[in-house]
Amino acid sequence: SAWASHTDPPPPPPPPLASLTWWCIAWKRMKGFFTFSPFLFLLLPLPPLPPASAVQIQVIEDDRVKTTEPFTTGVRGQAPPLVTSNFHVKDQGNASPRFVRCTAYNMPCTADMAKQSQVPLAAVIKPLATLPPDETPPYLVDHGEAGPIRCNRCKAYMCPYMQFIEGGRRFQCGFCSCVSDVPPHYFQHLDHTGKRVDCYDRPELSLGSYEFLATVDYCKNNKLPQPPAFIFLIDVSYNAVKSGMVNIVCQELKTLLDHLPRSRDAISSALTVGQWSTLRLLLYIVFTTIANGSRRLIYFVHVSFCSLLDQIPEMFADTRETETVFGPVIQAGLEALKAADCAGKLFVFHTSLPIAEAPGKLKNREDKKLIGTDKEKSLFQPQVGFYSTLAKDCVAQGCCVDLFLFPNQYVDVATLGVVPVSTGGSVYKYTYFQAQSDRERFLNDLRRNVEKPMGFDAVLRVRTSTGIRATDFFGSFFMSNTTDVELAGLDCDKTVTVEFRHDDKLSEETGALMQCAVLYTSCSGQRRLRVHNMAVNCCSQLADLYRNCETDTIINFFSKYAFRSVLTSPTKTVREGLVNQCAAILACYRKNCASPSSAGQLILPECMKLLPVYLNCVLKSDVLLPAADVSLDDRAYLRQLLSGMDVSESHVFFYPRLLPLMKLEGDSLPLAVRDSEERLSKGGAYLLETGLHLFLWVGANAQQELLLNIFGTPSFGQIDPNLVRGPQTQNGFSVGAVMAMRLIVVKQEDKAELIFRHFLVEDKNASGGASYVDFLCHMHKEIRQLLS
Numbered sequence: 135s136a137w138a139s140h141t142d143p144p145p146p147p148p149p150p151l152a153s154l155t156w157w158c159i160a161w162k163r164m165k166g167f168f169t170f171s172p173f174l175f176l177l178l179p180l181p182p183l184p185p186a187s188a189v190q191i192q193v194i195e196d197d198r199v200k201t202t203e204p205f206t207t208g209v210r211g212q213a214p215p216l217v218t219s220n221f222h223v224k225d226q227g228n229a230s231p232r233f234v235r236c237t238a239y240n241m242p243c244t245a246d247m248a249k250q251s252q253v254p255l256a257a258v259i260k261p262l263a264t265l266p267p268d269e270t271p272p273y274l275v276d277h278g279e280a281g282p283i284r285c286n287r288c289k290a291y292m293c294p295y296m297q298f299i300e301g302g303r304r305f306q307c308g309f310c311s312c313v314s315d316v317p318p319h320y321f322q323h324l325d326h327t328g329k330r331v332d333c334y335d336r337p338e339l340s341l342g343s344y345e346f347l348a349t350v351d352y353c354k355n356n357k358l359p360q361p362p363a364f365i366f367l368i369d370v371s372y373n374a375v376k377s378g379m380v381n382i383v384c385q386e387l388k389t390l391l392d393h394l395p396r397s398r399d400a401i402s403s404a405l406t407v408g409q410w411s412t413l414r415l416l417l418y419i420v421f422t423t424i425a426n427g428s429r430r431l432i433y434f435v436h437v438s439f440c441s442l443l444d445q446i447p448e449m450f451a452d453t454r455e456t457e458t459v460f461g462p463v464i465q466a467g468l469e470a471l472k473a474a475d476c477a478g479k480l481f482v483f484h485t486s487l488p489i490a491e492a493p494g495k496l497k498n499r500e501d502k503k504l505i506g507t508d509k510e511k512s513l514f515q516p517q518v519g520f521y522s523t524l525a526k527d528c529v530a531q532g533c534c535v536d537l538f539l540f541p542n543q544y545v546d547v548a549t550l551g552v553v554p555v556s557t558g559g560s561v562y563k564y565t566y567f568q569a570q571s572d573r574e575r576f577l578n579d580l581r582r583n584v585e586k587p588m589g590f591d592a593v594l595r596v597r598t599s600t601g602i603r604a605t606d607f608f609g610s611f612f613m614s615n616t617t618d619v620e621l622a623g624l625d626c627d628k629t630v631t632v633e634f635r636h637d638d639k640l641s642e643e644t645g646a647l648m649q650c651a652v653l654y655t656s657c658s659g660q661r662r663l664r665v666h667n668m669a670v671n672c673c674s675q676l677a678d679l680y681r682n683c684e685t686d687t688i689i690n691f692f693s694k695y696a697f698r699s700v701l702t703s704p705t706k707t708v709r710e711g712l713v714n715q716c717a718a719i720l721a722c723y724r725k726n727c728a729s730p731s732s733a734g735q736l737i738l739p740e741c742m743k744l745l746p747v748y749l750n751c752v753l754k755s756d757v758l759l760p761a762a763d764v765s766l767d768d769r770a771y772l773r774q775l776l777s778g779m780d781v782s783e784s785h786v787f788f789y790p791r792l793l794p795l796m797k798l799e800g801d802s803l804p805l806a807v808r809d810s811e812e813r814l815s816k817g818g819a820y821l822l823e824t825g826l827h828l829f830l831w832v833g834a835n836a837q838q839e840l841l842l843n844i845f846g847t848p849s850f851g852q853i854d855p856n857l858v859r860g861p862q863t864q865n866g867f868s869v870g871a872v873m874a875m876r877l878i879v880v881k882q883e884d885k886a887e888l889i890f891r892h893f894l895v896e897d898k899n900a901s902g903g904a905s906y907v908d909f910l911c912h913m914h915k916e917i918r919q920l921l922s
């Protein structure tokens with residue numbers, strides 16, 4: 135059978151507990167810096183060692199080389215390869231790291247130990263993640279009319295952690311130990327080891343991830359759902375028309391209808407399409423019509439959709455209307471979904487601060503003087519409560535809102551983003567949108583958004599074994615109680631981060647179990663449950679904890695925690711909190727796990743070698759320490775964007791990928807280099823990817839052949855920085871990001887180089903962000919203080 139290959143390989147030998155000594159001082163001496171604080175000189179003399187963060191690239195490269203075998207998930211507590219490695223996953227009983235990544239794969243047994251170490255216990259979950267073509271998507275399991283088999287007490291779903299007893303007639307729950315009866319239709323005999331003989335024929339008994347078909351009991355009002363609908367709402371004010379946005383959207387919508395997402399079982403997409411424009415006057419007419427409660431409108435629009443799309447740009451070509459509304463636009467879309475009695479997604483295309491007299495009216499409150507003060511937090515908070523209430527109504531209907539912004543000035547993203555961020559939606563931002571240069575990027579985003587697999591009207595719940603529980607959640611969702619994460623929409627890119635805390639002792643023998651179950655409506659209108667199971671080891675020795683952490687996931691958690699904290703605390707306090715916690719983590723290691731002979735040296739656990747370099751990147755991000763030219767809208771936008779990022783996205787967001795283009799050969803990407811100016815050769819060209827921006831930096835002495843290949847001219851002086859398309863290389867690598875990135879060509883010593891340098895995150899920056907080496911020394915000092 136398909137599951138016959140499942141075996142339990144012996145656990146791998148524990149990795150060596152190597153400790154790495156950072157000789158940053160020596161490096162500074164070599165570099166000729168002698169002007170640092172006195173404590174630095176305590177360590178001299180030191181042997182010369184490679185520059186401190188060469189390790190950053192080295193760790194990534196070592197993991198890539200190591201990762202040649204498929205990663206199998208059958209071994210409890212095994213940390214997966216890094217997100218920067220290419221690897222193949224075989225599900226053998228725990229969720230793939232593409233679905234779930236944990237900060238620690240050896241959880242401390244007790245709350246005291248967890249508190250002592252300060253290592254956050256969290257999981258980053260991407261429930262509907264898209265898998266590579268050579269990995270099997272989760273199987274769909276149908277337990278019949280009675281629905282999925284569950285524990286009687288904690289309601290955990292049938293999974294590999296349920297222990298069958300009494301000849302197979304009952305099962306004991308791995309989460310709460312309650313014993314439940316096996317329903318007669320699900321009975322099966324046990325083999326001599328106590329396993330059900332059909333174990334490997336059933337995904338829910340042998341795999342980490344699978345789906346159940348949900349019954350009518352799992353549906354709103356005990357009624358099977360209608361297929362979801364997509365509704366497009368287009369701002370047709372003066373700016374929207376003039377920028378070319380209205381025309382592009384209307385043209386594109388005609389072809390988008392062929393690209394609607396499909397469930398794996400559906401032949402054609404069952405999604406419904408509705409549309410109308412959002413001019414103030416027109417909107418109110420439409421709004422009134424819909425409030426009267428007719429489903430007619432949606433069908434009416436559907437029939438005449440294409441001709442209407444042709445007419446819209448002409449109808450508003452001469453508009454002088456500059457004031458827009460925003461609240462009523464979403465209300466209208468929501469009413470339409472209510473009338474159609476279905477869940478769905480609103481695509482809102484909007485240009486400006488909604489100052490027109492209407493519900494949700496906003497005023498311009500942009501005030502850069504508040505930056506760095508105790509009042510800075512107000513800039514991240516919504517200015518009116520209207521949108522939070524509206525978001526709640528949207529979630530109740532399963533109405534997800536995606537917002538495409540085309541601002542020429544302040545639009546108050548902190549407030550406009552409230553509904554998307556609470557409904558599982560996304561915000562896209564095209565500042566100073568120009569049809570000619572931004573059209574392609576916008577259309578890429580829109581097409582990908584329309585096509586991507588997603589679920590609607592979703593509820594996510596995380597169950598854990600006795601001893602720990604999920605206490606905090608981060609992401610784009612709404613919560614009306616402390617356990618149910620409600621997502622009006624959940625697409626394949628969205629991530630929910632969960633923090634765990636002890637409520638009792640854990641045992642080394644049983645480990646800690648976690649089950650994430652997401653109930654959702656598929657694109658075809660089927661109600662389903664996606665289940666991800668994850669078991670990690672538990673330990674009573676700190677050394678075991680520090681042996682098995684995942685730094686990229688820790689940084690994902692820390693950054694989400696910090697970016698949420700700016701809503702309530704000054705950024706300075708948030709930055710200090712991060713430094714203190716990381717210093718405590720490393721001091722605890724130094725005190726309890728490192729050899730005493732290394733007094734005075736900075737010693738980091740092998741798996742946290744990169745914690746300082748990445749932490750410094752979080753501290754100097756534009757949300758926590760903004761550059762002078764970063765707008766308040768950009769900061770609010772980045773803050774919201776991060777909340778839904780998975781570990782690989784947050785990795786490149788904080789530590790951009792810098793690729794030398796001089797040695798492009800064969801199929802493989804060039805090796806990334808460190809994000810530092812000193813890595814840039816005047817004779818080369820480099821691509822820098824942040825997930826949002828793509829810079830192409832060209833050295834003043836770049837080789838003619840290189841320039842010819844990239845720009846079609848051998849002369850540096852003749853390079854056109856307005857080049858829109860990226861350089862096409864033979865292997866055609868695309869730096870795959872959730873959003874299309876704008877390519878910015880930066881010629882060495884051009885004005886644009888300032889923006890580019892902002893992303894060379896190992897260097898000191900203009901807004902006061904420390905260089906990596908300075909920060910490392912600072913951390914060392916903090917740790918020594920904690921130890922003394």
Ligand SMILES: [Zn+2]
Pocket residue numbers: 285286287288289290307308309310311312
């Ligand atoms: Zn249970």
